Amino acid sequence: MSVSRTERLLNLLIALLNTRYGLRRSELREKVYHDTSGNDVAFGRMFERDKNDLRAMGFEVETLTDLGWSEDDPATTRYRIGKESSRLPDVQLGPEEWTVLLLASQLWERAALGTAAQSALRKLQASGRLAEVELPAGVQPRIKPAGQAFDDIVAAMHARHPVSFTYLAGSTGKEEERSVEPWGLGSRFGQWYLMGYDRGRNAARHFRLSRFTSAVTTLSREQYVPPANFSIRAELDRLPELPLRTAVVDVRQGRLLALRSRAVEGAHHQAPGRPADGDDRVVVEYRDPEVLAEELASYGPDALAVEPAELVGAVRRRLQAAARFSASPVPVYSFPDARARTARKGTSEDQLKRMLQLVPFLVHNQGLHIQDVAKHFGVTRDELEADLRILICSGLPEGYPDDLLDIQWEDDHVFITQDLDLKKPVRFTVAEACALLTGLETLNGLPDLPGGGALESVTLKLLAAAGEEGLRAASIAGPQVAPADAATHATVRQAIGTGAQLHLTYLSPQRDAVIERDVDPLRLYSLDNTWYFEAWCHLVDGLRNFRLDRVQDVRPNGRAATVHGPPEGGVPAKLFTANDDDTTVTVQLTRQGRGLADDYYAERTAELPDGGLVAQLTFGNTAWLPMFVAQHGGSARILAPAGLADAARDWLAASLDRYAG
Numbered sequence: 001m002s003v004s005r006t007e008r009l010l011n012l013l014i015a016l017l018n019t020r021y022g023l024r025r026s027e028l029r030e031k032v033y034h035d036t037s038g039n040d041v042a043f044g045r046m047f048e049r050d051k052n053d054l055r056a057m058g059f060e061v062e063t064l065t066d067l068g069w070s071e072d073d074p075a076t077t078r079y080r081i082g083k084e085s086s087r088l089p090d091v092q093l094g095p096e097e098w099t100v101l102l103l104a105s106q107l108w109e110r111a112a113l114g115t116a117a118q119s120a121l122r123k124l125q126a127s128g129r130l131a132e133v134e135l136p137a138g139v140q141p142r143i144k145p146a147g148q149a150f151d152d153i154v155a156a157m158h159a160r161h162p163v164s165f166t167y168l169a170g171s172t173g174k175e176e177e178r179s180v181e182p183w184g185l186g187s188r189f190g191q192w193y194l195m196g197y198d199r200g201r202n203a204a205r206h207f208r209l210s211r212f213t214s215a216v217t218t219l220s221r222e223q224y225v226p227p228a229n230f231s232i233r234a235e236l237d238r239l240p241e242l243p244l245r246t247a248v249v250d251v252r253q254g255r256l257l258a259l260r261s262r263a264v265e266g267a268h269h270q271a272p273g274r275p276a277d278g279d280d281r282v283v284v285e286y287r288d289p290e291v292l293a294e295e296l297a298s299y300g301p302d303a304l305a306v307e308p309a310e311l312v313g314a315v316r317r318r319l320q321a322a323a324r325f326s327a328s329p330v331p332v333y334s335f336p337d338a339r340a341r342t343a344r345k346g347t348s349e350d351q352l353k354r355m356l357q358l359v360p361f362l363v364h365n366q367g368l369h370i371q372d373v374a375k376h377f378g379v380t381r382d383e384l385e386a387d388l389r390i391l392i393c394s395g396l397p398e399g400y401p402d403d404l405l406d407i408q409w410e411d412d413h414v415f416i417t418q419d420l421d422l423k424k425p426v427r428f429t430v431a432e433a434c435a436l437l438t439g440l441e442t443l444n445g446l447p448d449l450p451g452g453g454a455l456e457s458v459t460l461k462l463l464a465a466a467g468e469e470g471l472r473a474a475s476i477a478g479p480q481v482a483p484a485d486a487a488t489h490a491t492v493r494q495a496i497g498t499g500a501q502l503h504l505t506y507l508s509p510q511r512d513a514v515i516e517r518d519v520d521p522l523r524l525y526s527l528d529n530t531w532y533f534e535a536w537c538h539l540v541d542g543l544r545n546f547r548l549d550r551v552q553d554v555r556p557n558g559r560a561a562t563v564h565g566p567p568e569g570g571v572p573a574k575l576f577t578a579n580d581d582d583t584t585v586t587v588q589l590t591r592q593g594r595g596l597a598d599d600y601y602a603e604r605t606a607e608l609p610d611g612g613l614v615a616q617l618t619f620g621n622t623a624w625l626p627m628f629v630a631q632h633g634g635s636a637r638i639l640a641p642a643g644l645a646d647a648a649r650d651w652l653a654a655s656l657d658r659y660a661g
Helices: 004-015 026-033 040-056 095-105 111-126 147-159 234-237 288-300 311-329 350-362 370-377 381-392 429-442 453-466 468-475 488-499 627-630 642-660
Strands: 063-064 077-081 163-168 175-186 190-198 203-208 246-253 279-286 303-309 406-408 415-419 500-508 515-525 528-538 540-549 551-560 585-590 604-607 613-619 636-640
Touching: 004 026, 004 040, 004 077, 004 381, 004 500, 026 040, 026 415, 040 063, 095 111, 095 381, 095 429, 095 453, 111 350, 111 370, 111 488, 147 163, 147 370, 147 429, 175 203, 175 468, 175 636, 190 515, 234 468, 246 288, 279 288, 279 406, 288 311, 288 627, 311 627, 311 636, 311 642, 350 370, 350 381, 350 415, 370 381, 370 415, 370 551, 381 406, 429 453, 429 468, 453 468, 488 500, 488 515, 488 528, 488 551, 515 540, 515 551, 627 636, 627 642, 636 642
Parallel strands: none
Antiparallel strands: 063 077, 163 175, 175 190, 190 203, 246 279, 246 303, 406 415, 500 515, 500 551, 515 528, 528 540, 585 613, 585 636, 604 613
């Protein structure tokens, strides 16, 4: 991270905020940049880049000229930032409104919108204290974005850059290069869709992200203008659901209870030939062949897609891609020395955004302990002190001591006495407005949402505060989070609230068996519209996560749940809980599949030149990892332990042998 660049941006911002007449480029060069190099071209590029960075953070840099003069003349052009135009308007929220807002901000499990949601929430908290609220007992809905492609498209859409990618066309079954101006991104029928202008076909088109067969490339040198008043939710509401079709699958006898449970009883089929010895022929319903192909590929030699041909080809393509990737040369990589989960590398812009939230927060929360401040911003004490040291050296160009920010923390309690009029948070960026407003819209339909009209009232307040950026939130639409298993959801939620123990009959795909157990439920959470509950399982004497749609029966057993304290890990809940005897597995992920490192809570990661990465993950049960490799069809491979890597290659070879036969 370039400290000097952070200081420069901060001092440029303070200078432009505290001038009414505006400052010429020559004045800024001398007083803020202290540049005496004489290289006008290099300085001009630096200044333009800094202006763009400030605009991306929510500051409108105004360009002023004297009457009759052109903006092209640097000698007569002045720059300033209007204080009121850059500030977030005051937003007063009651306890119930804070409750739904906290739920909305926690929806984005990860990805860029998760960071943006937390940033937006801190801006709202900066102008006043967060009301003491209590979230609904044990309920935590979340949105799981569709991998790295989601982040890349959102970033390009907000910057209004076109994108290109390779796409498996549903009409032809062929991979095609597409160049698209992204207008909106939304979830429908359990799938994420991109809608935009297809330049190759000169028409608006929609694309399922599950059919992307390459990473997304942003055409950063090009711009486009989206249609006015575009709403992705309105467009997706007009999208017809894929027709329900049937597939014929041969399944190894005694295997795959989860797939067999979905078999259509008495269904007739005209599939050629007979199943091999040891196989049963079943018919299952599906809508999207790519979704079913991902599942069938993971089953390896235990399942053979027979019909239709489109599905057979999709499974074979995934297995072949996984086999090629698993057989490719091992890249050169090295992990960081510290055994800690690698966070995204900080930038000067990240640090400046944090400091601009820090100043108004300190103004309204004088005397907080420095550790509490660091915790609030999700940084270490050392990182916070680095921010504070930059702040106390920043101020008006060539000003007096009173023209510098004044912050003290010598006794570990932080006070600010000179804020240089930075006491109000910056207005929302497009990403921040989208993250919160899309989150609030997604909460519609969540059972027992607190506050009745609180969801509508806080949405209206945020729309008013966000202004034009809030209108662009219509470009993103989250999935419906209402649970499909309403009765099971209600039983588990009531047990969490009353502290009751539950008797559970559960279909475990990893064990391929139906198992009964007694559990102490701790919390409910979702990934999109798939709901889970975390519980202490007395059968294994440990924490486990259970999918509601795999629960065959659940009821209170008449005993009180054992008190285990609050769930570990805070928010968000984790699908995988590490134990001391877990196996550490090294995997290589392509740029398309790098989001899996976050999904499985990587301990360490090493970046690769092609945009992929190598990650170390921990698993309690490694027997299913060959299924993991097959499922992701060339986006993931196992590097170590060698025995697991060999097992995955054998699994893929056996799977492909069935299709070759």
